Amino acid sequence: MNRFDGKNVLLTGAASGIGRATAVRLLAEGATVFAVDRHEDGLAETGRLAGGTELLGGRFVAHAADLAREEAVVSAAAAAVARLGRVDVLANVAGVLRVTPMESVGLDDYRDIFAVNVFAPVMLCREVLPHIPDRTGVIVNVTSTAATKAHPGMTGYAASKGALLSFSISLAAELASRRIRVVPVSPGGVATPLTANRETFAGVDTSWYARTYPLWGRPGRPEDIAGTIAYVASADGAYLNGVEVRVDGGSHS
Ligand SMILES: NC(=O)c1ccc[n+]([C@@H]2O[C@H](COP(=O)([O-])OP(=O)(O)OC[C@H]3O[C@@H](n4cnc5c(N)ncnc54)[C@H](O)[C@@H]3O)[C@@H](O)[C@H]2O)c1
Incomplete structure (x- = not known):
């Protein structure tokens, strides 16, 4: 018996990485x-990697949308509900990273980051909530260890993840009466296109970053985080609620 048989998941950021x-x-x-x-294209590739449409039948539905735009978020939620009916799991994974030294920060940097990392998950929660079942529904918000640990040069990103973490903790308490769980999952450094983009880090000293992997001497893999998200979202995680789940290999700085 598979843990997610018969379960409907709305997942953002599914074209890449985690x-x-x-x-x-x-x-x-x-x-x-x-x-x-x-x-x-990335979504299509994900479907292919998962086994292809023939094998999956109708179990993989790709929906292209720019989550930085409120109307696109609302219509993505409506399309998901129209297709799925009930949403057992909402997993907000999409996110953007900018590295900007404080002297060069503009409010638009913050607005752009917050649009994807905070406002989109918040709006998706609002739109999908009526369709999440009481007692079994789960919301997983992918935050970051940057929410609670210093990430020099990444203040906007860190602040956005801190906001998503706080939002998740309070929403968990708000939804407890419906027995809907809300769990923020915070990865440490994970090797994905988000962190591999050299242009993002141009001119920034990131040598500290590579020293923070005491467990295996390597950053996390997307699969490490996916396994945790699957656990948290499944019935195995039924007693986890409103608490940050850090998946960072014991990262220490
Ligand atoms: N990689 C890491 O080290 C790390 C660490 C902690 C947290 N995270 C978080 O994990 C999540 C996934 O990151 P990743 O490392 O897999 O990065 P990634 O860049 O590989 O994947 C992010 C996905 O989000 C999508 N996305 C970004 N902006 C979007 C928008 N406006 N509309 C729709 N989709 C959009 C991208 O297209 C991409 O497919 C993010 O929230 C990120 O902040 C990553």
Whole structure:
């Protein structure tokens, strides 16, 4: 028996990295996944990696949308509900990273980061909530260890993840009467296109980053985080609620 047989998942950021690995994992465990991302080709590749449409039947649905735009978020939620009916799991994984030294920070940097990392998950929660079942529904918000640990040069990103973490903790308490769980999952450094983009880090000293992996001497893999998200979202995680789940290999700085 697969843990996600008969479960419907709305997953953002599914075209790459952690979101892609999560889609592949949840599909392998029987879920139907409504996958949202701005990259249509990446979504198609995720479907292919998960086994292809023939094998998956109608269990993988790709929906291209720019989550930085409120109307696109609202219509993605409506499309997901129209397709799935009930949303057992909402997994907000999509995110953006900017590295900007404080002297060069503009409010637009913060607005752009917050639009994807905070406002989109918040609006998706609001839109999908009426369709999340009481007692079994789960919301997983992917935050970051940057929410609570110093990440020099990444103040906007860190602040956005801190906001998403706080939001998740309070929402968990708010939804407790419906027995809907809300769990923020905070990865440490994970090797994905988000962190591999050299342009993002141009001119910034990131040598500290590589020293923070005491467990295996390597950053996390997307699959490490996907496995945790699957656990948290499944009945195995039924007693986890409103608490940050850090998946960072024991990272210490
Ligand atoms: N990689 C890390 O080290 C790390 C660490 C902690 C937290 N995280 C978080 O994990 C999540 C996934 O990151 P990742 O490392 O897999 O990065 P990634 O860049 O590989 O994937 C992010 C996905 O989000 C999508 N996305 C970004 N902006 C979007 C928008 N406006 N509309 C729709 N989709 C959009 C991208 O297209 C991409 O597919 C993010 O929230 C990130 O902040 C990553």
